[in-house]
Amino acid sequence: MELQPMDVDTTAASGPSERAKLLLASPNPSAPWQDLISSIRQTFLPRPKTKQPRPRHSVLFLQALFPILKWGRNYKATKFKNDLMAGLTLASLCIPQSIGYANLARLDPQYGLYTSVVPPLIYAVMGSSREIAIGPVAVVSLLLSAMISKIIDPSVDPAAYRRIVFTVTFFAGTFQALFGLFRLGFLIDFLSHAAIVGFMGGAAIVIGLQQLKGLLGINHFTSKTDVVSVLEAVVKALQDQWYPLNFVLGCSFLIFILMTRFIGRRNKKFFWLPAMAPLFSVILSTLIVYLTKADKHGVKIVKHFKGGLNPISVHQLNFGGPYVGEAAKIGLICALIALTEAIAVGRSFASIKGYHLDGNKEMVAMGFMNVIGSLTSCYTATGSFSRTAVNFSAGCETVVSNIVMSITVLISLLLFTRLLYYTPLAILASIILSALPGLIDVNEAYKIWKVDKLDFLICLGAFFGVLFGSVEIGLLVAVAISFAKIVVNSIKPSTEVLGKLPGTDHIFCNVVQYPMALQISGILIVRINSGTLCFANANFIRQRILKWVEDEINDDMEESTKTGSGLHVLVLDMTNVTNIDTSGIHALEELHKQLITQGIQLAVANPRWQVINKMKASKLIEKIGAALIFLSVADAVNASLLLKMDNLNSC
Known part of the structure; x- marks a missing residue:
């Protein structure tokens, strides 16, 4: 007998049959292209609660693209007081870190400061996070130096290297803007949480090893990033020639910075102490070197430091050379890593303050700031966790703190760069080393192990890939294992x-x-x-x-x-x-x-x-x-x- 519940003359069967009719009569879903148009409209033209006349839609579009037009109307002097103090505190940490990160990216020191001027200003008018601090970061600086150095050696042709860096930054910003425009935020999820934990840990160790060049005063150092090559270069340098005064100076101030950080964590009232310590270390060490003429006894210094306003770099972008394909590939990788870090940082602090952060709008803001940055001598910028934490602890209210920081850095570029001629490279290395422990999250790795063993394998793959291979290999291993996990779960x-x-x-x-x-x-x-x-x-x-x-x-x-x-x-x-x-x-x-x-x-x-x-x-x-x-x-x-x-x- 064939099952025919529609013909069963009972009350129990009539309900299900009617519900089944509703299921079968459901309308056709919208076409994919309609969904795409709708998603773009939601990003730049949010639907008002009531029907609005056409001029109002243009206002909504501008407010969606420039959030400062919305919250700026209610900005008060009391908020500016808090933002001013937070911005000045942020600048005191940003200036020495930016110089150090430029050195890590194998660029002249001023380019780190340039990157702390224009991108924060652009983000301030387009971004929606109130706490995030924009500027150069260690991981992206390492990515640029590790990947672009394989194309052009900065020690042989620094001008060509710099042109590739600006071109990569332009591509990174373009990709970021497109991700946000077409609501492709899910792409950054291909770098899973476990992969990011492993990658950041491995990158932190690699960055730390790279700083041995400045900490030991080594003249000739390897351009490779794997731990074996770096340790071989260090051993060879120690047998050949190195300068102990660099090590003593760098380690002394490294201990000082770490002590101030410990005090700041134990007593929240002294949050400003670890923020001011790097700048104080730069000033004091520069004064020591100048007074003792230590640069004549083997202490490596910054030397020439060009100041002034950000020079226009439009003419330096290279879209017709033989390396444009490689630049686009590196730009895509930097775009994903920068977005992952920035959105993770922004959402973490947004959840503390109790507001929602739209990832797609953040991508658009990040994209525009890097595109404009590439035209004004900046390299790829993103949100920094350490500086954002300082900004939050200093009591920032809005992104005006980024504007204050940017203006302060600009004043430093105009007036004080000559004073940094005698700044020892060992101090810049110690500042970068002091920021690395925050990138190595052992507790999170242990939590991943307890929750999901396959995720822990992804974490280890990224960690050891970066450590013993290269940055690209670490990312490739993590993504490959993540895809393998998806494929296995999909197939079976x-x-x-x-x-x-x-x-x-x-x-x-x-x-x-x-x-x-x-x-x-x-x-x-x-x-x-x-x-x-x-x-x-x-x-x-x-x-x-x-x-x-x-x-x-x-x-x-x-x-x-x-x-x-x-x-x-x-x-x-x-x-x-x-x-x-x-x-x-x-x-x-x-x-x-x-x-x-x-x-x-x-x-x-x-x-x-x-x-x-x-x-x-x-x-x-x-x-x-x-x-x-x-x-x-x-x-x-x-x-x-x-x-x-x-x-x-x-x-």
């Missing part, structure tokens, strides 16, 4: 047999997870735990379901022989399946045919919007039967039980 998703939870009418649970759940005689309920039923997993799922059916038939063979109550309905719960392709449709057709040959009917429960639409388009609904499509597992089970009762009564 889990399927589970459901049973009814005792004491309930419509709750069905995994019988393995909930042993008390009862399987219903004659009905097998299987749930597919995959977001998509596609070419990668359709055949595996079909075979897995048929195996469940075979096992169920074998278990019920004796009972079905005596009572005729063997398996007669397979209920396929598709609640978790959000999409399906032609391979998935074909697999369901084959499953239906194989079940029919065994006298078993296929009932589909809760197919989602995209799934039911494609089932109708492929006419799979007609093959299975509209009466066998249900809105819930409970509806399908109730209809199957009614059929079983009719069969028993007819016997």
Whole structure:
């Protein structure tokens, strides 16, 4: 007898049949291009609560693109007082760090300060985070020096190296803006949390090893970043020639900076102490070198330091040379890493303050600031965790603190750069080293190990890839393992047999997870735990379901022989399946045919919007039967039980 719950003249069946009609009558979902246009409109033209005249839409667009136009109307003098103090505190940390990071990026010191002038100003009018501090950071500086040095050696042709850096920054900003414009923020999720933890830890160690050149006063050092090459270069330098005074000077101030940080953490009232320590170290060490003439005794100094306003660098962008492809590739990598760090930092502090940060708008702001930065002698900038923490502790209210910091750095460029001629390189190395412990998160790595072993493998892959290979290898290993995890989970998703939870009418649970759940005689309920039923997993799922059916038939063979109550309905719960392709449709057709040959009917429960639409388009609904499509597992089970009762009564 064929299952026809639509024909059962009972109140219990009329409800499910009506609900099934609603499911089958659902309209077609919107086309992909319509979704794209809608998402772009939401980014730049948010929908007002009430219908607005056309001029109002232009205002909404400008406010979405420049958030300062919205919150700036309510800005008060009391907020500016807090932002002023936070900005000055931020500048005291930013100036020495920017010089050190420029050295890490293998650029002249002034380019670090240039990067702390223009990008923060652009972000201030376009960004939505109130606490984030914009400027150069260690990881991006390492990325640039490690990857661009393979194309052009900065010690051989510094001008060509600098042109590639600006071109990479332009590409990075362009990619970031496009990610935000087309709402492609999910791309940064390819660098999983575990991958970022491992990458940051490995990068921190590599950055620390790179600083041995300045800390030991080594003249000739390797351009490679792996730990083996760096240690070999250090051993060779120690056997050849190095200058102990650099080491003594650098370590002394490194200990001082770390002590002030310890005091600042123990007593929040002294938050300004670790922020001021790097600038104080630069001033004091420069004065010591100048008074003692230590530069004539082997202490390496900055020497020439060009100041003034940011020079225009439009003419230095190189889009027609042989390295434009490599520049675009490096720009994409830097864009992803910079966005990942900035959005993670911004969202962390936004959650503390209790407001939401729109990742797509942040991408647009980051993109524009780097594009404009590349035109004004800046290299890739992003949000810094250490400086953002200082900005937050100093009591900033808005991004005006970034404006104050930028103006302060600009004044320093105009008036004080000549005073930094005698600044020892060992101090810049110690400042960078003092910022590295925050990048190595051992506790988070241990937490990843406790939660997910495969994620921990991704973390280790990124860590050791950066440490013993290169920055690119570390990223490649992390992304490759992440993709492998996705592929394995997609190809072999889990399927589970459901049973009814005792004491309930419509709750069905995994019988393995909930042993008390009862399987219903004659009905097998299987749930597919995959977001998509596609070419990668359709055949595996079909075979897995048929195996469940075979096992169920074998278990019920004796009972079905005596009572005729063997398996007669397979209920396929598709609640978790959000999409399906032609391979998935074909697999369901084959499953239906194989079940029919065994006298078993296929009932589909809760197919989602995209799934039911494609089932109708492929006419799979007609093959299975509209009466066998249900809105819930409970509806399908109730209809199957009614059929079983009719069969028993007819016997």
